[in-house]
Amino acid sequence: MAEGAEIKKTPLVKILGRAGSATAYAIRDYLHRSDVPFEWVQLENDEQARTQAGVDHLQDSRLPVCIFADGSRIECPNLRQITEKLGWFRSPLHTEYDLAIYGAGPAGLSAAVYGASEGLTTVLIERSAVGGQAGSSSKIENYLGFPDGISGADLAERARKQACRFGAEILLAREGVRGEFADGKGIGYLADGTQIVARSAICATGVAYRRLGVPNEEKYFGAGLYYGAGTSEAQLVKDHQVIVVGGGNSAGQAALNFAPLASHVRMVIRGDTLKRTLSKYLIDRIYTTANIEVLPRTEVVNLAGENYLEEVTLRHRDTQEELTVKSHWLFACLGGEPHTKWAEEVGIVRDLVTGPDLIQGGRRPANWPLDRDPYYLETNVPGMFAAGDVRHGSVKRCASAVGEGAMAVAFVHRYLSQG
Numbered sequence: 261m262a263e264g265a266e267i268k269k270t271p272l273v274k275i276l277g278r279a280g281s282a283t284a285y286a287i288r289d290y291l292h293r294s295d296v297p298f299e300w301v302q303l304e305n306d307e308q309a310r311t312q313a314g315v316d317h318l319q320d321s322r323l324p325v326c327i328f329a330d331g332s333r334i335e336c337p338n339l340r341q342i343t344e345k346l347g348w349f350r351s352p353l354h355t356e357y358d359l360a361i362y363g364a365g366p367a368g369l370s371a372a373v374y375g376a377s378e379g380l381t382t383v384l385i386e387r388s389a390v391g392g393q394a395g396s397s398s399k400i401e402n403y404l405g406f407p408d409g410i411s412g413a414d415l416a417e418r419a420r421k422q423a424c425r426f427g428a429e430i431l432l433a434r435e436g437v438r439g440e441f442a443d444g445k446g447i448g449y450l451a452d453g454t455q456i457v458a459r460s461a462i463c464a465t466g467v468a469y470r471r472l473g474v475p476n477e478e479k480y481f482g483a484g485l486y487y488g489a490g491t492s493e494a495q496l497v498k499d500h501q502v503i504v505v506g507g508g509n510s511a512g513q514a515a516l517n518f519a520p521l522a523s524h525v526r527m528v529i530r531g532d533t534l535k536r537t538l539s540k541y542l543i544d545r546i547y548t549t550a551n552i553e554v555l556p557r558t559e560v561v562n563l564a565g566e567n568y569l570e571e572v573t574l575r576h577r578d579t580q581e582e583l584t585v586k587s588h589w590l591f592a593c594l595g596g597e598p599h600t601k602w603a604e605e606v607g608i609v610r611d612l613v614t615g616p617d618l619i620q621g622g623r624r625p626a627n628w629p630l631d632r633d634p635y636y637l638e639t640n641v642p643g644m645f646a647a648g649d650v651r652h653g654s655v656k657r658c659a660s661a662v663g664e665g666a667m668a669v670a671f672v673h674r675y676l677s678q679g
C-alpha cells in the first residue's frame with residue numbers, strides 16, 4: 261500500500277467510467293479507504309469511452325476500466341480482482357491459528373496488533389478494506405493522540421502497518437459467512453470456500469448502515485445514493501446540491517466535508533435539533549457554515565431519476581409539506597444494525613451479548629459448558645469473543661472499539677491458558 265505522503269500524490273490506479281456507476285463508486289470507495297491514490301476520469305460520451313477507455317460506447321458493460329501503474333488494465337473489476345492486482349490478496353499461511361479476528365475496523369485492527377504483538381498466531385479477515393466505519397471518516401478529531409485530527413483512512417493504514425509489523429496476517433476481500441465451534445476449536449467458513457481454523461475468535465464485524473426505507477432505494481445505490489459519509493466523493497460534489505440524512509457525528513462530519521465544494525448542503529434530521537445526537541464541536545461548526553442548512557423533523561420520502569438520482573423529495577413530519585430538491589448526491593448516515601446474522605446459526609446470543617450481560621437472574625446462559633462465568637467480552641460460546649460496535653451495549657466510538665479489541669485479547673490469553 262501507499263507508503264508516505266509522496267507516493268500518495270501519484271495515482272496508482274486510473275478509473276474510467278460513466279457518472280452514476282455503482283461499480284465505479286465501489287472501487288473509488290475501496291481505494292480511498294485503503295489509502296491508495298487514484299484518478300477518476302468521468303466519461304461523458306461515446307467518443308470519450310472509445311478513445312480514453314477503449315470500449316465501444318458509454319453504456320458498454322466493460323466500464324468502468326481500471327488502469328494500473330504497470331500499464332495493465334481490468335475491465336469492470338470486482339474488489340477481489342483489484343485486491344489481487346495490488347498484490348494484497350493472500351491465502352492463509354497456517355492451517356491453525358491461536359486467534360482469528362473477523363472485521364478489520366478499529367476493534368479488529370487493535371485486536372490484531374495486541375494479539376500478534378503478544379505472540380499469538382493471528383489472522384484478521386476483512387470482507388472489504390481495512391478501517392471499517394472509521395475508514396470512511398474524513399477527520400476523526402476526538403481520538404486520543406491526534407490533536408489536529410486524523411483521517412479515518414490514515415488511521416486505518418497506520419494500524420494495518422502496525423499489525424503487519426507484529427506478524428498479523430490480514431486477509432482482505434474475504435467475508436466470513438459461517439462458523440462452527442467444537443472440541444476447543446472454531447472453524448470459520450469464508451465466502452470463497454476458505455476455512456480458517458483457530459483456537460479462539462474475536463468477532464469485530466461492526467454495523468451495517470440502515471437503509472432509508474423509501475421505494476426504489478436499491479436502484480439508486482451507488483448511483484446518487486450512498487450509505488455513509490462518502491469521503492471518496494468529496495471532490496466530485498463541486499457546485500452540486502448535497503443532501504446528508506442523519507443527525508449523528510458521521511452525518512455532521514460528512515456535511516462539513518462537503519460544504520467547501522458543494523453549492524449547498526442540506527442536513528435532514530428526524531428530530532428537533534442536532535443537540536442530542538451530535539458532539540458540540542461539530543454542532544458549532546455546522547451552524548456557522550453558511551451553505552449548510554439543517555432541516556429538522558424532516559425525512560426523505562421519494563427518489564427519482566432515470567439512470568441515476570436526479571431528484572429527492574423531502575417531507576416535514578408535522579406539516580407534511582414537501583420539498584423536491586434537484587440533487588445527484590444523497591448520503592445516508594443512519595447508524596447501523598450489527599452484523600450478526602451468522603451468529604444465530606451457531607447459537608450465539610444476539611446481538612452479541614457478552615460477559616456479565618449474559619448472566620440473567622444470577623444464572624449462566626443455557627448450554628454454557630464451563631464451571632466459570634463468561635469472561636468480560638466473551639459470548640455464550642467459550643473462546644468466542646466480541647469487540648466494538650457489533651457488541652450488545654457497546655459505545656459507538658473509535659476509542660472504545662480500539663479499547664475493546666485490546667481487552668478481548670487479554671481474555672483470549674486467559675481462555676487459551678485456563679479454558
Ligand SMILES: Cc1cc2nc3c(=O)[nH]c(=O)nc-3n(C[C@H](O)[C@H](O)[C@H](O)COP(=O)(O)OP(=O)(O)OC[C@H]3O[C@@H](n4cnc5c(N)ncnc54)[C@H](O)[C@@H]3O)c2cc1C
Pocket residue numbers: 362363364365366367368385386387388389390391392393394395396397398399400401402403434435436437464465466467488489509510511513599647648649650655656657658659661
Ligand atoms: C463517517 C463516520 C465518522 C465517524 N467519526 C467518528 C469520530 O470522529 N470519532 C469516533 O470516536 N467515532 C467515530 N465514528 C464511529 C466509529 O468509526 C465506530 O464506532 C468504529 O469504527 C467501530 O469500530 P468496529 O471495529 O467495532 O466496527 P466497524 O468500524 O464497523 O468495522 C467492522 C468491519 O468488519 C467488516 N466485516 C463485517 N462483516 C464481516 C464479515 N462477515 N467478514 C469479514 N469482515 C466483516 C466490515 O467490512 C468492517 O470493515 C464514525 C463513524 C462513521 C461512519
